Amino acid sequence: AGRAKYPFDRILFANIGNPHALGGVQPLTWPRQVMALVDLPDECGVDNAQAQQMFPPDSIARAKDMKQQLDGHGSGAYTHSKGVQAFRQDVANFITTRDGGVVPSNPDDIFLTNGASSGIEMILKALIANPNSGVMIPVPQYPIYSATITLLQGKCVGYRLDEENGWALNAKELERSYQEAVVRQGIDVRALVVINPGNPSGSVLTRQNLHEVVQFCSKHNLVLLADEVYQENVYSNSIEHQFISCKRAAYEMGLLGDSSNTMNSQPSLELVSFHSTSKGVIGECGRRGGYMELVGIDGAVKEELYKLVACASLCGTNGQIMTSLMVRGPKPGDASYESHEQEKQSNWESLKRRSEIVYQGLNAIPGFSCQPAMGAMYCFPKLDLPPKAIQAAHAQGVTPDTLYALSLLERTGICVVPSSGFELQDQSQQGVGDDSDIHPRKARYGFRMTFLLNDNEMTEAVQKIRLHYEAFCQEYS
Missing domain, CATH: 3.40.640.10 (Type I PLP-dependent aspartate aminotransferase-like (Major domain))
Known part of the structure; x- marks a missing residue:
């Protein structure tokens, strides 16, 4: 995207749970160290005289154990069909x-x-x-x-x-x-x-x-x-x-x-x-x-x-x-145990923090309703759309929340997934009910949004969504 056509200089990909690409989860050091040692030929890795200067002893020991379990064939060979x-x-x-x-x-x-x-x-x-x-x-x-x-x-x-x-x-x-x-x-x-x-x-x-x-x-x-x-x-x-x-x-x-x-x-x-x-x-x-x-x-x-x-x-x-x-990570007492646990905790805390940024920010927008993100990596807000926006979407042959999501992308660079993408077509008029006859359900409009961007980007995205929603509702009022 460029400023010549769009009013933003980058796309914020909040549409997919791709943690490393979006920066929401930092790669853990110890698994990467072991993986590198398993991939390397022995003379360049676990048996190299300089390996102990570059890798902690528990990562070298685990890599040696894994190579043995791979029957000495390394990571490039087939294994048992069910796995090692x-x-x-x-x-x-x-x-x-x-x-x-x-x-x-x-x-x-x-x-x-x-x-x-x-x-x-x-x-x-x-x-x-x-x-x-x-x-x-x-x-x-x-x-x-x-x-x-x-x-x-x-x-x-x-x-x-x-x-x-x-x-x-x-x-x-x-x-x-x-x-x-x-x-x-x-x-x-x-x-x-x-x-x-x-x-x-x-x-x-x-x-x-x-x-x-x-x-x-x-x-x-x-x-x-x-x-x-x-x-x-x-x-x-x-x-x-x-x-x-x-x-x-x-x-x-x-x-x-x-x-x-x-x-x-x-x-x-x-x-x-x-x-x-x-x-x-x-x-x-x-x-x-x-x-x-x-x-x-x-x-x-x-x-x-x-x-x-x-x-x-x-x-x-x-x-x-x-x-x-x-x-099976490092054991208590291993050289990498404390740093590995700290990295895992840091990733978890950052996810929890950003889940609250997005949930609280979206829920504060008049016309939005968002349940707390108790787990996973997504918020799934519901929003009220003006009748004219719904009519315009039907005229274009798209769902109303698709119209909204495309507008959000084109005007802010924020990419989300319309909630209609998670529906079943033949279930669209079905509601939560008891064991009596099915009763009509009011249409739900919204989107799924990850909270995997960094804190500043998440805060920025929520603010942009607020401003865009106000302008969108005004446009179709």
Whole structure:
């Protein structure tokens, strides 16, 4: 962009969760050191006489260990289709510790993936058998779900989150959506997706919400797909809104087949959970690292999934390395432990601080309403648009919030995503309700905005949005 045509000298990309590119998350030193040493030939890296002058001893030791686990082939060779066994063990140990040590994780149930996306796509491919296969997804939803389900010719079954209650999940809405799909439309609903913390909503589901989800899936024999890539991105001070995994929730409700906890007699839960190196406080999007864990999945099904993985080479070696480094960092007492923890804390604090800058700033604009960003990397405000703007958008064949977002970009250089991009077309008139008839829902206009720019840019962006909104409303008054 240039001043000759536009009234700004740069574009502020607040449309995508790309932490390093936007400066919102600084690269962590220790994982980069280990990665560099693993990539380098031994004589240039771990065995070089000068290595100890450039790298701390724990990064050298970890790199040597990783090279050994890679059978001496380095990071440029193929690995086991599910990922390196030792790296999967690191993930299993991380999950067990995360869930309080009460629910063991088996590395044989772990698949290392290219980010979370490749795992999500593979599981959806396995679930959608024909055009009548349905998957329940939250609305608003991350578009990878609706796009992939549509690509596979399946059916998207939307359930609405409750914006006025902090984007909470409503158990009655789950049941209403399921019955509408199964009874009225004859859809074969096979799975339910939960995104926690939420994208684009920035919500964090409560323990009660998650208990209701796992019970609902068990009751209706649905596979639960738990998108938990933002599990480290929780900023709420409320005990109620801290991250709890779906696996832990299922254990607490006695729905894990191998659990000794038998609170009820409901069938065991089938669960696939996803995590990624792209978010959290590590933010390594370009590494394409992640994992999925299969819980309660039949052995024959796991064998078929393994065949799919073997055909697709599911995860690159560098992504596997970064995943291992994400879930198993330096130990207390290691040379890099304190600096590594300080860098992680600094990234988390900066995200929390900017989430408040954006939430409070947008919520203070008359005509805007924004729920607190309790988690993830986004704010998702709602705004009132003048009737003439809505009419103009319809005349141009675009949604009203697309008209607004394009105007915001052209006049301020701020790039956001219209909230209509997170909707389902056939859900546009559906509201959060009980199990009675569907009732019309007032159209919602807004956008998703990251808080990954630096503090000054975020403050500047909020002020520009305020001034632009006032001018936009005046133009269409």
